[in-house]
C-alpha cells in the first residue's frame with residue numbers, strides 16, 4: 001500500500017527530472033557543438049529572418065498596447081494623488097524590468113517555439129532526421145544550433161524593441177490623451193529609469209531565448225507517432241516554454257535584483 | 266565489408282530480429298527478400314547506426330559500430346549510403362537542393378560543379394528538368410528516385426537500398442536495376458538491396474537472403490534459390506498464399 005503510494009508519487013517526479021535532464025543534455029550538446037563544430041551561417045541567417053524579422057509586427061503590437069494600457073491604468077490611480085507626471089517613471093521601469101521581456105517571450109513562444117517544434121517534429125516523424133543522420137549530419141548541428149544562435153541574438157533585440165515601443169506608446173497616451181505635462185513626464189521617467197533596468201530586461205530576454213529554443217527543439221526531436229504526435233509536441237512546447245518563462249522570470253527577478261537593485265539610489 | 270553477428274532487436278515488446286548473421290563481401294550485391302513487416306527496413310537501419318540493437322555486432326570495414334557515438338558514426342555513414350523506403354526527402358528543399366545536399370555538406374562550394382553533378386544525377390534517374398520541384402509535388406516513384414540520387418551522389422563505397430524499385434514503372438525499374446549493377450561493376454560498390462521485385466532480385470543479386478521470423482531462413486545464390494524445393498521459398502517466389 002505504502003509502496004504503491006510512493007510509486008504513484010514518484011513516477012511523475014522521476015519523469016519530470018528525466019525531462020529536465022534531457023533538456024539540459026540537449027543544451028550542453030548544443031553549446032559543445034557551437035564551440036567544436038562548424039557553424040552553418042546560412043541557416044543561422046535564415047532563422048534570423050524567421051525569428052527576428054517575422055516577429056516584428058507581433059512584438060510591436062504587444063509593446064504598444066501594453067505600454068498604452070499600463071500608462072492609462074497608472075494615470076487613473078496616480079492622478080487622484082496629483083502624481084500624474086510620475087506615470088512615465090512607472091511605465092518605463094516596469095516595461096523594462098518585467099512586461100517587455102515576459103510578454104515578448106510569451107509571444108515568441110507562441111510564434112517561434114510552436115513552429116520550431118512542429119517543423120522539427122515533422123522532420124522526425126517523416127524520417128527526415130534519420131536521413132540527416134544517415135548523411136553524416138548531426139541533427140543538433142544542423143537544426144538546433146542555428147536556431148539557438150538566432151534566438152540568442154534576436155530575443156534581446158526584440159525585447160529592446162518592445163520596451164522602446166511600450167515607452168513611446170505610454171508617452172503618447174499620457175501626453176496626448178490624458179493631458180499629462182510632457183516635460184515633467186519625461187524628466188521623471190529619465191530620473192527613475194536606470195541603465196540597470198534596461199540591462200536587466202535584456203538579460204532576461206537572453207535567458208528566455210535559451211529556455212524557449214531548448215524546450216521547443218527538445219519537444220520536436222522527441223515527438224513520435226505521426227501527425228498526432230507532432231500536434232502534441234507543439235502544444236507541449238508552447239505550454240512548457242510559457243510556464244518555464246513565467247517561473248524563471250520570478251527567480252531571475254530575485255537573482256538579478258541583487259545585481260541590479262530596483263529603485264532610485 | 267559488412268558483417269552482422271547475432272543481431273537482436275525488440276521493438277514495442279515484439280521481437281523483430283532474433284539473431285541475424287550475415288556477411289557481405291566487398292563489391293558484392295546481397296538481395297534481402299522476405300514478407301512485408303518481416304524487419305528488413307529495421308535491419309538496414311541498424312547497419313548505419315540509426316537504430317541500436319539489443320544484442321549482436323555489426324562490423325563495417327573492420328570496425329564494430331555498436332556503441333559508437335553519433336559523431337563517430339558519421340565517418341561510417343560517409344562510407345555507407347542508405348536509400349530510405351519512403352525516400353525521406355527534405356521537404357523544405359527543392360529536388361535540386363536535396364540531391365546537392367551531401368555535396369554541400371562535404372564542403373563543395375562551387376555552384377558550377379554542384380550543378381553539373383546534380384544534372385548528371387538527374388539524367389541517371391531520368392528526372393531531367395524537375396530541379397525546381399518541391400518534394401510534396403512529386404509522385405512516390407519520383408521521390409524514391411530523388412532519394413536514390415541523394416544517397417549515391419557522393420559515391421559511397423557501400424549502398425543500402427530499401428526497395429529501390431517499388432512503385433516504379435517497369436521501364437524505370439529496369440534502368441534502376443541497371444544502375445545498381447553498373448555501380449557495382451564500375452566502382453565495386455558493395456550493395457544490400459531489399460526488394461519485393463523478384464525479377465530485379467534475380468537480375469542484380471550475387472546472393473539472396475530470405476528473412477523469415479527474425480532470422481535468415483535461406484542464404485544462397487539466385488540459382489540455388491530457384492531450384493530450392495523448400496515449400497516456403499517456392500510459395501514466396503511464385504507468389505502463392507495458402508495452398
Ligand SMILES: Nc1ncnc2c1ncn2[C@@H]1O[C@H](COP(=O)(O)OP(=O)(O)OP(=O)(O)O)[C@@H](O)[C@H]1O
Pocket residue numbers: 276277281299300301302303304305306307308350
Ligand atoms: N519504430 C518502430 N517502433 C515499433 N515497431 C516498429 C518500428 N519500426 C518498425 N517496427 C515494426 O517492426 C516490424 C518490421 O518492420 P519493417 O519496416 O522492418 O518491415 P519490412 O520488412 O521492411 O516490411 P516492408 O516489406 O513492408 O517494407 C513491423 O512489425 C513494424 O511494426
Ligand SMILES: [Mg+2]
Pocket residue numbers: 305306307350427
Ligand atoms: Mg520495409
